[in-house]
Amino acid sequence: MTKPALFQPIKAGSLALKHRVVLAPLTRLRADLDTAVPFDPSTEYYAQRATDGGLLITEGTLIAAEAGGMAGAPGIYSPQQIAKWKQTTDAVHKKGGRIFCQLWAFGRLADPKLVPTVWTVDANKPFAYFETPTPVTELAAADIDRFVGYYRQAALNAIEAGFDGIEIHGANGYLVDQFLQPVSNGRTDEYGGSVENRLRFPLRVLNAVSEAIGPERVAVRASPFGDFGGMRGDFNPLDTFIPWFKAIVAAQPKLAYVHAMAPRVSGADDQDKSLVDKRGDSLDPLREIVQGAGIAFISAGGSTPASALAEAEKDGNLVAFGRHFLANPDLPARIENGWPLNPYNRKTFYTRGAEGYADYPFYKAPN
Known part of the structure; x- marks a missing residue:
């Protein structure tokens, strides 16, 4: 019997993946507040979610201290950060998994x-994201x-840390997205x-990291329709993102x-369906x-097991899960076998402790 498309192999640059269920980049804020070195349990957190031939994408990871702006976000710019991430990549690879580091710069x-x-x-065009201007x-x-x-x-540092590649965070109103969109760039x-x-700036970034580590180890993320961070405005997103996507594949x-x-979806929230x-x-x-x-495509945002199975059959792409993968470290197996999912706890998404991080249970069959 033929496997569902979601569990069929696919080539993505240098990656030979065995299934199409991807861990989406999820801000977790479990890094040291002073050094931006990932929290000790982060290695276990990613290793739990690693599968043979499966792809994980890290939380947004800062390219430099001056590119930051959120307490608890990890970095990839110091020797200590690289060493801690190396522990994580080794643990993921030990299980046959693959892992990309998402490179992040905040901007406004x-x-x-x-x-x-x-x-x-x-x-x-400043944006008052915080209470004070x-x-x-x-x-x-x-x-x-x-x-x-x-x-x-940062891309070179990621390879030194053992990552299989990097993903440019070009979404959610952060720096790359701010250059792209007319609502933030005048x-x-x-x-x-x-x-x-x-x-021009997004392409310079794309070409610089591709030259440094090879394009087959580089990816780009975008949020064409999101309004998080004051984005979108009254502009038609496709007027920007069709040229951007064409420029990506041409370059x-x-x-x-x-x-x-x-x-x-927009950021961490769901959009109004009627809108x-x-x-x-x-x-x-x-x-x-x-x-x-001929480039692999990943969609993300609000997917369920049923919708992901249907989407992969229809469009042949990979599907990234956030909240469900957070709460279900064995999510690919749960989807493939039709097992029920653990509920996620929003209250612990961004807390500093271990609760709601590496403590979600794996599936156990009822006695």
Whole structure:
């Protein structure tokens, strides 16, 4: 009997995966507040979710201290961070799993209490993400060059730490997304205005990390329809994201994968279904660009076992799970065997302790 498409092998750049259930990048805030070194149980957390031939994507991981802005987020810029991540990648590989590191820079969403400078793409378009207005400094040409360098070095650090590759966090209103979208980018230089100019920084990042570690170990994440972080506005997302996806596959046709968030989610929250239906938002045009270029496509956001099985059959892509994979370390086996899922506890998603982290139970058959 033929296996469901969700459990059939697929090639994704350098990865030869044995199934298509992916751990989505999930902010967990379990890193040291001073050093951004991952919390001790993080190795167990990722190892629990590793499967033979399965792909895990880490939580957003800071490319540099000045790129941060959230307490408890891990980094990949110091020797201590690299050493701790190496423990995690070794544990994942021991189980036959594969793991990508998601590279993160905050931009205007940074907490001003945590970084000396809150960098923004356009000083005329600050975003008060925190209760007090956020003072911002616009990235000048030299700053942009420095941040591209941070991404490149972070990719090299990730490979040193044993990761199979990196995913550029280009979603949810963070730095790369801020350059892309007109709601946050009103610059009048070569990095703003036309869509071609707004693609310039994201493409520089993509090409820099691809040159550093090889495009087959590089991926990109996007949230075309999300409004988290003050994004989207009144603009048509496809006017930006169709050119962006075409530029991605043209610049790096050997990319590992492109990862897009479904319209039904925005950040960590679900979108209003009636609003999504009214807008008619769909990943289909973007999926067609990526798969048409022979690059693997991952969708994420609000998936259930049933919807993931149906989506893989229909579209042939991989499906990333967040909340359900958080609460079910053996999620692929539960889906494949039709076993019930553990419920997740929202109250412990972002707490600092061990509860709700590596303590969710594996499935046990009833006696």
